[in-house]
Amino acid sequence: MNKYLFYPGCSMEASAKAYMESIRAILESLDLQLEEIEDWNCCGATEYLGINLIPAYALIARNLALAMKQMNAANGTGGTHTIVTPCSACYLNLAKADYYMQERPVLGEKVNEALKAGGLHYKPGALDVRHLLDILVYDVGLETIRSKVVRPLKGLRVAPYMGCMLPRPDYKHRWSDHEHPTELNDLLRVLGADVVEYPLTTNCCGGHMTQIGPETAFELIHRLIVDADARGAHLMATVCPMCQLNIDAYQDEMNHYFGTDYHMPILFFTQLMGLAFGKEPDELGIGVELVSSRNALAKIGVEVPITQEPAGPRKKAEGLPMPRRLSRHEEGKEAMK
């Protein structure tokens, strides 16, 4: 039994519920035990570090300190010093705090001073911060995963999308490459999927630019989807709740912005693992994605139950229907005339 401390992160409770469900579904097959850190808090996501450094680090380090406390309490009874998170932003934040508290002792001291208010302390370097993908590929091992596959994903063309926060900056040299890492490709291949060459695998999905400057985010999402589509992918596989959200939830708006009509489902890699291990879509949170994976998964004979259509606009349309708005793309064309 491989046991790890587990930091789920906020997304797992809301937008990426499906990720969490699928992780739970495959844990047993892989003989993995994830012990959730008690009373964990938000890692500050991608924004807070840019606003106020010390409180932001303190917010992150509180989780590390709690994990360490839990680790020390469990010592002697198979305690682990590895903390695992499935979210790329959480992973980066935790790893970053651990790294910079050690690299910049003054920062480390200040953060610990803040933690002291809650009776906590974190000794940088005490924990190994790792992402779930890292654990699955390097601890569990591809051969073990291969041995659990009962429904190979043969015929399913998958674009492996790592996102930008996982492989860079790689403080502890955990990944095969920073621009073109192979871990996700290797894992999907073991599941039997037809992995398409996807050079944008570590490009940015736009992150929170969807909130701040949607046009920038749309451009980035567009690039990712266009290339996945051009290479004949049926769907994309991701390791990050934010990547999943951006590509899934903003695909429609992106299509509207560019006047395109892409339909590129994106699933968590653990959902695909679950399918390959013979689990059913509803055990894995498949079907709740906004860009439905129904057609894609039909290629491997998996039937995704039709979930209730998402509720329509809250307000009922009043009066006569409006003409369809011009997309920005079309607007440009109009202006040219």
Next chain:
Amino acid sequence: MTEKKQERVGVYVCHCGTNIAGMVDVEELAKWSAEKLGHQGVVIARDYKFMCSSLGQELIEKDIRELGLTRVVVAACSPHLHEKTFRTAAQKAGLNPYLVELASIREQVSWVHTDRVVATEKAKAVVAGAVSRVIENEPLEEIKVPINPNTLIVGGGIAGIQAALEIANAGFHVYLVEREPSIGGHMAQFDKTFPTLDCAACILTPRMVEVGTHPNITLLTWSEVVNVSGYVGNFNVTIKKKARFINEELCTGCGVCEEKCPKKVIDEVFEAGIGYRKAVYIPFAQAVPKFPVIDKENCTYFIKGTCKACEKFCPTGAIDFKQEDQLINIEVGNIILATGYDLFDARRVSNYGYGRFPNVFTSLEFERLSNAAGPTNGNIVLRDGKTVPKSVGIIHCVGSRDRNFNNYCSVICCMQSLKFAHLVHERTGATVYNFYIDMRTASKAYDEFYQRVLEEGTLFVRGKVAEVTDVARDEHEKGKLIIQVEDTLIGKQRRIPVDMVILSVGLQPRHDAKEVGRLFGISCSTDGWFTEKHPKLDPVATMTEGIFIAGCAQGPKDIPSSVAQGAAAAARVLDKILQKEVALEPIKASVDQKKCSGCRICNGLCPFNAISYIADDNISYINPALCQGCGTCVAACPSGAISGTGFSDAQILAQIDGLLLRTLEVEQATA
């Protein structure tokens, strides 16, 4: 302490202009030395503006003669600079040169302090240390060993070839050992050479032929040095001559075997992986020697036991499948290592797509592509073997000047890239872009070549390329390789679609440079290049006497510099040969046989392979000719059985006492 004969010590304090006098009160220092160290035997202490000048030296010489000095301390610069000067001066006056000690009050005092009073106090302590130490010095005699006039040169590239010819032409014998089947090195793979664009083969092959036919050169190709023992003037070297499976007595080099061989393999060495050769092959038409080699790994006969097509067709019966590796022992006086370089593996910069995109080429691949004797007969085409590119991007500094890979500049890449730009232009008329960080064309006629390429219309973009991608963002990028770069001159991101990308990859030390260095007892820099004795003043000698380095093994360099170093190393070797014997510095370690427990800890630690174990007596023995006096074994010996002349415990402890001014206090207490 036992009673010692009172020595007569002279202390000489140098002003070094204002270098020392500006921070240390030199007059006070001299006066103090004469007064306070008189009880130790200081009979005279002087200060002088430039001790190293003829007048300064004469001052010391005169005192030795007239005052009968038996020890001399010069408080001046670091011993690295002028130890030899003052030792020679002492010798001229009849004093054993090893009874002179330098007290470094410039590098270690005046240059590093800002408080004149404190600096002067420290200088006093340093001088007191040197005085205490010099009293314990022993007169030493240089060791003289005869020099074997034969020379071993390892590496048959242009540097090794040059060195071999220089020595052979001077009338001395050379063994030239080359790992590959032919000499010629990387230069033989090139098409044109910058900046004059003469054909590499045209200027190189006459030299190769000369090596092959020279009566004073024994050429051993397809061979490697496996063992080196001995010391300067008397090296004993074992060379493994790998089986060629060709009887060199019978072979005429006609090439029928190669023609008839049914097994075709990718030539990773000479053709840089973009061409083919047979399992029995001569690497290139002008190879020296002309004999082919059977590649055992790929030969059908060696794999399956049948075939022997080459044997059937060989008109002279020269194929010999039973041939075995041979060990050859030679004795040489000096060794030159000209082992060259490896290329940086472009796949490591994954964002440039080498290995993912067919039309990303390395510089060496391009050399073969543009070479008339290469796989495409000199036609510059894409990986499909036929399409002529309409636009080509050349990326500089791939793997060089990059803290993720190699920090250093690989020196040749700017000029090489300019040469490529010219060749692409001339032969295809394609649009050529050069992506550079800084343009470095600093040698004779190099910048003129840059100007010429500029005038030919090559486009230059200043900026480090972020990535090469095939992900098109619009129609005109479709099907192209897009180079994404920040153009730092206009301050904008640019995307430039091209058909072909050439990566000007950097030079790296040979993958086995460290092992080779260990074999010959020389060290490598942190980057892995062989370390020269002095970066400016002694660039081809090493810290190991009798071992010289030349060409890219010492660091990245172009052909003219490699040739110059080859010749320089040859000159150094000839100098040694003509002296017929060599004087060795007598700073050596020796083992006290009574104390040695035979634990052999020191054996493996010696960087010069000077220590051997004598099993019969259960003791370790240090060969004085090999020992370079580094002191590693002295420090490591758990029984305190090893001591170093010039650095004996008595000397070091006395110096410490002096530095701590304990020698003064004793005097004051008793006075």
